[in-house]
Amino acid sequence: MIFQVYNRNLNVGNIRVIGVSSSSILLVGDAETIQLASTFDTPAESLIIGPFVPLSPE
Amino acid sequence: MLQRTSIVDHIRINTLSFSSIFEIGDVSYIQGFSRAIANQRQKPLFRSDEGSFRRYPIFREPIPLPSIDEAVTMEVTQLNPGIKVHDIDVLGASSSSIVQLGNTKKIFMESRIKHIRHVTSNGNPQNSDVNS
Numbered sequence: 684m685i686f687q688v689y690n691r692n693l694n695v696g697n698i699r700v701i702g703v704s705s706s707s708i709l710l711v712g713d714a715e716t717i718q719l720a721s722t723f724d725t726p727a728e729s730l731i732i733g734p735f736v737p738l739s740p741e
Numbered sequence: 742m743l744q745r746t747s748i749v750d751h752i753r754i755n756t757l758s759f760s761s762i763f764e765i766g767d768v769s770y771i772q773g774f775s776r777a778i779a780n781q782r783q784k785p786l787f788r789s790d791e792g793s794f795r796r797y798p799i800f801r802e803p804i805p806l807p808s809i810d811e812a813v814t815m816e817v818t819q820l821n822p823g824i825k826v827h828d829i830d831v832l833g834a835s836s837s838s839i840v841q842l843g844n845t846k847k848i849f850m851e852s853r854i855k856h857i858r859h860v861t862s863n864g865n866p867q868n869s870d871v872n873s
Contacts, residue, residue: 695826703834706773706852717848720804725856740790
């Protein structure tokens with residue numbers, strides 16, 4: 684397959700971003716390949732109900 | 742393939758934290774990695790030595806990635822070899838994030854986050870040792 688791209692005028696006024704976080708990227712430019720991977724574990728699976736016990740240290 | 746040039750008149754970044762990078766110019770390879778344990782407790786009792794990445798499989802499990810071996814030939818014609826942006830305003834970049842003005846060949850970014858909510862059950866008085 685031949686993928687043909689014609690880059691014409693690209694003119695942007697304002698970009699307003701609150702946050703770029705957790706291995707994210709804000710890119711003004713070109714990239715050949717971008718690979719992003721993310722895992723996220725949140726309640727209900729990570730909900731602890733019980734007395735205060737500290738997490739095991741490193 | 743002629744590269745494009747990024748032309749940014751004005752950029753303002755308030756905060757860069759936790760291994761974040763603001764890069765002006767071209768790069769051939771970017772790799773970012775961040776991991777975090779975010780623990781929320783009903784009562785704000787924390788110890789300084791808490792938390793182990795080794796304990797949770799989320800920090801070990803492999804993340805399958807599609808291989809970059811597609812039989813695609815990309816032909817790019819730069820009719821206007823400039824990317825113009827007048828103004829960029831970023832409040833914050835955090836946890837191995839990148840803000841880049843310029844070109845990159847390869848980017849690989851990985852993030853692993855474990856959220857924990859810790860609540861003490863109110864029904865059982867034995868479990869209410871955190872409640873004062």
